[in-house]
Amino acid sequence: MAVPDVSRLNWLTTRLDAALGWARKYSLFQYPFVTACCGMEYMATATSHYDMDRFGAGFPRFSPRQADVLFVVGTISHKIAPVLQRVYDQMAEPKWVVAFGVCTCTGGFYDNYATVMGIDTIIPVDIYIPGCPPRPENVLDGLMKLQDKIARGEYAAKDGGGAERPAEFQIPHTPDSHL
Ligand code: SF4
Numbered sequence: 001m002a003v004p005d006v007s008r009l010n011w012l013t014t015r016l017d018a019a020l021g022w023a024r025k026y027s028l029f030q031y032p033f034v035t036a037c038c039g040m041e042y043m044a045t046a047t048s049h050y051d052m053d054r055f056g057a058g059f060p061r062f063s064p065r066q067a068d069v070l071f072v073v074g075t076i077s078h079k080i081a082p083v084l085q086r087v088y089d090q091m092a093e094p095k096w097v098v099a100f101g102v103c104t105c106t107g108g109f110y111d112n113y114a115t116v117m118g119i120d121t122i123i124p125v126d127i128y129i130p131g132c133p134p135r136p137e138n139v140l141d142g143l144m145k146l147q148d149k150i151a152r153g154e155y156a157a158k159d160g161g162g163a164e165r166p167a168e169f170q171i172p173h174t175p176d177s178h179l
Pocket of ligand 1: 036037038039073074075101102103104108131132133134
């Protein structure tokens with residue numbers, strides 16, 4: 001009996017992964033988890049002037065079960081952190097997380113007992129967008145970087161961690177120093 005040529009099967013699954021990645025990167029349903037002033041720039045980015053629809057990301061969902069991308073926008077306190085974790089857990093895989101603004105990246109200037117020192121201490125983060133608040137151009141740059149990641153089939157939850165926090169966001173205190 002002839003041995004099946006599995007190399008042809010590999011070619012097929014590789015092409016299928018590429019097609020899925022392409023489709024996913026242009027059909028992003030985002031869940032905005034908005035807590036503070038960064039929400040203003042988030043809304044500005046969503047306006048027709050910046051046109052997030054051209055990235056296939058213009059349609060927010062307010063149920064985590066229907067969302068692919070969690071946009072965490074604004075300061076996260078320890079009191080709200082369990083809610084954020086619950087929302088994240090309710091999203092189906094594959095799923096991605098964007099830290100929007102320096103408060104979500106590191107805690108920002110809220111170096112105090114009440115603030116989470118970066119959401120990557122509680123959930124995996126795929127993309128960090130700096131700024132206080134970020135300009136819409138920064139947000140679109142982060143969105144395009146996220147699309148590249150999605151096209152490659154990468155997401156932080158799968159990779160067992162998250163993107164490494166960028167060097168400029170490294171902070172001297174430990175993540176749990178305010179717990
Ligand atoms: S990064 Fe700045 S604008 Fe955004 S939530 Fe924090 S303090 Fe507000």
